[in-house]
Amino acid sequence: MGTRLDRIRLERFAGAGERLARAVTAASVSFGRGLLWLLAAIIVGCGIWMLLPLSKGNTTEPVKSDFKSDLAAVEPATPGDAAAAVPPTAEAQAAAELDHLRISSQTWRRGGLGSKALVTFTLRNDNDYAVRDVEIVCAFVRRDGTPLTVRSRVLTDTVGMKSRKTFARIPVGYVNVNADQAKCSLVAARRA
Structure with missing residues (x-):
């Protein structure tokens, strides 16, 4: 049991x-x-x-303006500023240098895992002298035209008189992932 x-x-x-x-x-x-x-x-x-x-709460408010007019605008100096000591001929000379200097063609693509902008453009110099330290500003916009990012770059190369020079894949900076188009403009240049 x-x-x-x-x-x-x-x-x-x-x-x-x-x-x-x-x-x-x-x-x-x-x-x-x-x-x-x-x-x-x-x-x-x-x-x-x-x-x-x-x-709109997560991003900064985009600036609604024409980039080309903003880049070409020069603020008037007040009499108390140190900028007032610069003769107006220097401003006129800088504007004259940009009159005969232009970007004839431009393209852009993404680099650096899609976060950096690489700009390729041809700079045409119709002046009777060489220019250097060319500053460009590139504005990136969405497909619908909404501005996203603005980046600037100074190119230290010299562009000879009455000639053109192609700058290939110049890194301009980080851009928004939604950027679809780019428009580059000249801001300043110095006589070489």
Whole structure:
């Protein structure tokens, strides 16, 4: 009789162990599936977040103006400024240098994993003298024309008189990922 009771107790113990093992296996499978669903939800959420346009609260307000007119505008100096000591002939000379200096063709592409702008353009100098330290400003806009980023760059190379020079893949700086078009303009140049 003692042996029969031992067998019943052992069978109950073995049955409880099997039930426990099944419960642990079922729990681990359902936990693993839950983690996979959570991971899938996070990936889908991030994808949707990347596709949505940025709200006005997260970005700075874009400047609505004509970039070319802003670049060409010169603020008048007040009499107390040190800039008033500069003779107006220097400003007139700088404007005259830019009159015969222009960008004849330009393209741009992305570099640096899509975050940097590389600009290729041809600078044409119709002056009777060489120019150097040419400063350009590139304005990047969205597809709908909304301004995004403005970057400037000074090129220390010299462009000979009555000649043209092509600058290939000049890194202008970091640009917004939504930038679709670029327009570069000349700001300043010095006589070489």
